[in-house]
Amino acid sequence: MTARQEDFRRLLMERSVPGRVGAILPTPDVPLQKLPDESLLRKDLDMPEVPEPEVVRYFTNLSQLNFSIDTHFYPLGSCTMKYNPKVNDEVAFLPGFAGIHPLQPDYQVQGALKLMSLVQDYLVEITGMAASSLAPLAGAQGELCGILMIQKRHQERGEGHRLKMLVPDSAHGTNPASAAMAGFRVVSIPTDGRGNCDLEALKKEATPDLAGMMITLPSTLGLFDQGIVEVCRVIHEAGGLVYADGANMNALLGQVKMGDLGFDVMHLNLHKTFSTPHGGGGPGAGPVCVQPVLQPYLPAPVVERRGADGRETYTLVTPEKTIGKVAASHGNFGVLARAYTYIRTLGDAGLRQVSENAVLNANYLLERLRKRYHFPFDRRCMHEVVLSADWQKEKGVRGLDAAKRLLDYGFHAPTMYFPLTVAEALLIEPTETESKETLDLFVEAMNAIDREAGEAPELAQGAPHTTPVRRLDEARAARRPDLRWQRDGG
Amino acid sequence: MQNGGGDHFQSHYMPNTPHERAEMLGVLGLDSIDDLFTDIPSEHRNPPLNIPPPMSELELRAELQAMAASNYDAGSYASFLGGGVYNHFIPSIVRPLMTRGEFLTSYTPYQAEASQGTLQAAYEFQTMVCNLMGMEAANDGMYEGASSLAEAALMACRVTKREDIYILDTVSPTYRQVVETYARPQGLRVHVLEAGRPRLAEGAACLVAQYPNYFGYIEDLAAHKVAAQERGALLVVSADPVAMGMFRPPGELGADIVTGEGQAIGVPMSFGGPYIGLFASRKEYLRQMPGRIVGRTVDAQGKTGYTLTLQTREQHIRRERATSNICTSQALLALASAITMAALGKRGLRQVAELCYHKAHYAASLIGRIAGYSLPIKGVFFKEMVVQCPASPSVINRRLLESGVIGGLDISHIMPRCMLLCVTEMNSRQEIEALAGALSEFSR
Numbered sequence: 001m002t003a004r005q006e007d008f009r010r011l012l013m014e015r016s017v018p019g020r021v022g023a024i025l026p027t028p029d030v031p032l033q034k035l036p037d038e039s040l041l042r043k044d045l046d047m048p049e050v051p052e053p054e055v056v057r058y059f060t061n062l063s064q065l066n067f068s069i070d071t072h073f074y075p076l077g078s079c080t081m082k083y084n085p086k087v088n089d090e091v092a093f094l095p096g097f098a099g100i101h102p103l104q105p106d107y108q109v110q111g112a113l114k115l116m117s118l119v120q121d122y123l124v125e126i127t128g129m130a131a132s133s134l135a136p137l138a139g140a141q142g143e144l145c146g147i148l149m150i151q152k153r154h155q156e157r158g159e160g161h162r163l164k165m166l167v168p169d170s171a172h173g174t175n176p177a178s179a180a181m182a183g184f185r186v187v188s189i190p191t192d193g194r195g196n197c198d199l200e201a202l203k204k205e206a207t208p209d210l211a212g213m214m215i216t217l218p219s220t221l222g223l224f225d226q227g228i229v230e231v232c233r234v235i236h237e238a239g240g241l242v243y244a245d246g247a248n249m250n251a252l253l254g255q256v257k258m259g260d261l262g263f264d265v266m267h268l269n270l271h272k273t274f275s276t277p278h279g280g281g282g283p284g285a286g287p288v289c290v291q292p293v294l295q296p297y298l299p300a301p302v303v304e305r306r307g308a309d310g311r312e313t314y315t316l317v318t319p320e321k322t323i324g325k326v327a328a329s330h331g332n333f334g335v336l337a338r339a340y341t342y343i344r345t346l347g348d349a350g351l352r353q354v355s356e357n358a359v360l361n362a363n364y365l366l367e368r369l370r371k372r373y374h375f376p377f378d379r380r381c382m383h384e385v386v387l388s389a390d391w392q393k394e395k396g397v398r399g400l401d402a403a404k405r406l407l408d409y410g411f412h413a414p415t416m417y418f419p420l421t422v423a424e425a426l427l428i429e430p431t432e433t434e435s436k437e438t439l440d441l442f443v444e445a446m447n448a449i450d451r452e453a454g455e456a457p458e459l460a461q462g463a464p465h466t467t468p469v470r471r472l473d474e475a476r477a478a479r480r481p482d483l484r485w486q487r488d489g490g
Numbered sequence: 491m492q493n494g495g496g497d498h499f500q501s502h503y504m505p506n507t508p509h510e511r512a513e514m515l516g517v518l519g520l521d522s523i524d525d526l527f528t529d530i531p532s533e534h535r536n537p538p539l540n541i542p543p544p545m546s547e548l549e550l551r552a553e554l555q556a557m558a559a560s561n562y563d564a565g566s567y568a569s570f571l572g573g574g575v576y577n578h579f580i581p582s583i584v585r586p587l588m589t590r591g592e593f594l595t596s597y598t599p600y601q602a603e604a605s606q607g608t609l610q611a612a613y614e615f616q617t618m619v620c621n622l623m624g625m626e627a628a629n630d631g632m633y634e635g636a637s638s639l640a641e642a643a644l645m646a647c648r649v650t651k652r653e654d655i656y657i658l659d660t661v662s663p664t665y666r667q668v669v670e671t672y673a674r675p676q677g678l679r680v681h682v683l684e685a686g687r688p689r690l691a692e693g694a695a696c697l698v699a700q701y702p703n704y705f706g707y708i709e710d711l712a713a714h715k716v717a718a719q720e721r722g723a724l725l726v727v728s729a730d731p732v733a734m735g736m737f738r739p740p741g742e743l744g745a746d747i748v749t750g751e752g753q754a755i756g757v758p759m760s761f762g763g764p765y766i767g768l769f770a771s772r773k774e775y776l777r778q779m780p781g782r783i784v785g786r787t788v789d790a791q792g793k794t795g796y797t798l799t800l801q802t803r804e805q806h807i808r809r810e811r812a813t814s815n816i817c818t819s820q821a822l823l824a825l826a827s828a829i830t831m832a833a834l835g836k837r838g839l840r841q842v843a844e845l846c847y848h849k850a851h852y853a854a855s856l857i858g859r860i861a862g863y864s865l866p867i868k869g870v871f872f873k874e875m876v877v878q879c880p881a882s883p884s885v886i887n888r889r890l891l892e893s894g895v896i897g898g899l900d901i902s903h904i905m906p907r908c909m910l911l912c913v914t915e916m917n918s919r920q921e922i923e924a925l926a927g928a929l930s931e932f933s934r
Contacts, residue, residue, distance in 0.1 A: 033851035070591025096558025102762035111560035177805035177815035279822025283764030324671035329762025347544030
């Protein structure tokens with residue numbers, strides 16, 4: 001590491017020099033007022049004193065330590081790391097959107113409410129549902145809202161004893177976590193040899209205490225469940241409702257509507273399917289869409305359109321039997337504005353092509369990688385594909401090693417060890433915004449890693465070699481948590 | 491004419507041309523794209539999709555600019571609206587830095603070696619949140635202030651293994667609703683207490699306070715701590731981070747868990763989000779904390795580096811036994827807030843707080859002198875105050891708007907004819923005097 005690199009990783013508090021300032025504020029233009037009693041005021045504020053140019057250089061240098069979509073192919077399965085259009089950000093920062101307050105009366109913010117109303121309409125159209133609420137702030141919050149609606153509906157029908165929520169063994173961890181937060185008992189349903197939901201196991205759990213089932217479609221194995229209509233039928237017959245986790249909607253835009261398949265409620269991840277930037281871990285938005293049976297329970301608020309023919313007005317309303325509010329305001333509006341811009345830019349034709357190209361790209365990778373890698377489900381995939389590095393593991397290179405080695409080849413790693421049901425899983429999602437040339441380069445890198453596994457496994461075992469740091473001691477991080485800078489070193 | 495000519499729409503976001511699609515399908519031994527979707531039941535394939543046709547950036551931008559311009563924004567009007575979301579100064583460096591593609595378009599930093607920028611910035615954020623709030627451990631942020639408070643109440647129940655949440659009536663009514671939404675399904679009970687002399691019953695898990703409270707006034711946290719402690723309950727505080735530039739931090743006053751709406755530091759109001767929920771606690775409760783936490787460690791060669799840590803609390807490991815279901819959160823806004831705190835620094839944070847204080851109190855002194863107006867709450871306030879008006883606040887607000895002023899929050903459903911008025915460093919003396927002038931038109 002060069003001296004320069006060492007320098008730019010010094011923390012703000014280590015750079016701080018008493019007397020330096022990073023921003024100038026106005027001198028008070030009002031007569032100074034009497035300050036409150038000393039006992040209410042803080043004695044000290046231990047915050048950095050760093051001049052503006054240094055703050056800029058520090059954070060710019062930090063940014064360059066990241067892989068990102070703007071700089072790298074990022075085939076992270078189940079995360080839909082597609083290109084994030086810049087115009088979307090520009091729209092979100094328009095003064096008339098960024099500068100409005102959520103508690104302004106409706107008549108002052110008609111433009112923003114109209115945008116929200118249209119987003120509701122588009123999502124309802126895309127999912128084939130009846131109504132939508134944009135309130136949930138991320139996918140996991142959308143899940144929680146969805147199953148709270150199911151719960152409330154059961155309770156209002158005098159079926160509050162329905163406390164069992166089924167979740168496939170391949171599900172994302174948020175599904176069981178959300179179910180538990182909602183007070184459900186989680187029962188895991190196995191996947192059959194074809195990668196579909198095990199119908200026989202499902203039927204055994206279709207008992208009178210069944211509340212419903214949470215299903216990701218396509219599944220986290222990248223597969224469209226061939227028995228999905230039957231699965232929904234079994235749940236409904238037992239008196240349950242079916243929740244769709246829309247995390248993988250990028251495979252299905254314009255190809256099929258979830259509402260037509262029998263789902264009662266679903267969430268969408270606007271930061272996946274609708275290209276709003278992931279921001280290093282958020283913001284997201286997790287709107288929920290429902291069939292008429294759950295519409296009265298939607299999280300508050302929703303936007304209602306009144307009038308017609310160019311004289312429409314828009315109002316925030318609270319659904320009749322709402323599960324309540326899940327945040328102080330009415331959704332991550334800046335994310336909604338980005339998604340709106342994306343939907344309008346692509347239009348009907350473009351949205352269909354998103355899924356076509358996403359599925360084509362994933363299948364192309366599957367076809368080109370299948371000679372050297374083990375694909376546990378030998379069938380057409382959707383927008384993502386899961387492989388097992390168990391052939392490489394026999395040569396001493398685990399899935400983790402292969403993933404880390406990819407970083408040296410200039411590609412972000414796929415999702416590792418997920419789904420949990422596939423040994424040495426690497427879940428690869430190329431997305432529609434990548435070109436054939438990029439996919440071919442990725443295949444070459446994967447093939448090279450397989451060759452290396454035979455010839456020099458230590459290359460992958462010690463990878464990455466080219467990143468700003470090597471593998472980190474995570475055990476130490478957890479054993480002795482060092483979570484903030486302290487003057488005495490903690 | 492469709493872009494690309496003929497019937498084919500060629501999007502600028504997708505490289506595959508019809509020719510390349512055919513070539514790739516050839517590699518798969520397929521004739522058409524439809525062959526990729528045969529697992530979907532044929533009767534449900536290719537449904538009608540009633541979405542407008544594609545639109546160029548040039549046209550769309552014009553349409554959206556008009557839609558945005560139809561709103562009344564704080565750049566064009568003098569705004570005195572607060573109630574949990576605030577118009578504060580954001581230094582010019584924040585937006586270009588936070589929207590750098592390397593930050594903006596990266597994922598949650600599961601691959602630490604490829605995400606050191608995001609991770610180190612998160613560690614900075616955790617450090618500054620702790621210092622601001624006087625706490626020992628902070629996470630990398632929650633969705634926003636209200637759900638952050640709700641998660642804190644759930645955490646207090648886990649820590650104490652109790653089921654009764656006591657919440658002061660001076661906590662934002664909306665925040666209380668969100669706590670209800672989160673607590674009810676788990677069988678936890680929420681009790682609302684009068685703030686004057688809160689009395690907790692035996693078996694209380696926590697006492698929840700807001701600081702400054704919903705009405706803008708400083709709560710006696712030390713007294714609340716005593717009330718909580720008597721019952722072995724935790725003190726949970728939702729604090730305005732801007733006020734912490736001058737007021738004693740909740741950690742010093744005995745808070746066990748501190749949350750807050752971080753929007754006020756570096757994040758535009760954006761009609762409700764995206765924001766950043768702050769979350770900090772005492773070190774001993776660390777393993778019950780929700781959300782992402784970044785720790786400092788060393789790499790295989792002994793070099794300092796950063797990584798997500800204590801992940802066994804989280805849903806992707808612990809599934810139904812996780813401390814929370816939270817996954818994607820608001821990391822980018824934590825970054826915006828960290829950059830803002832870094833730029834404002836020790837001196838700027840104090841200055842912003844004092845500017846708010848002086849301007850708000852100046853406004854109060856002017857308005858208090860207008861016949862028909864009064865400040866019904868006695869006590870020390872920060873940047874917000876309750877003003878009782880001679881007429882309905884909503885009627886007054888419509889008139890204020892004609893004078894270029896967005897008035898305070900109508901809280902007449904809580905206190906008759908009252909508005910919650912907010913003054914920040916963004917309001918000039920001229921604006922404050924214009925507000926007072928416009929209000930006096932309604933005076934008795």
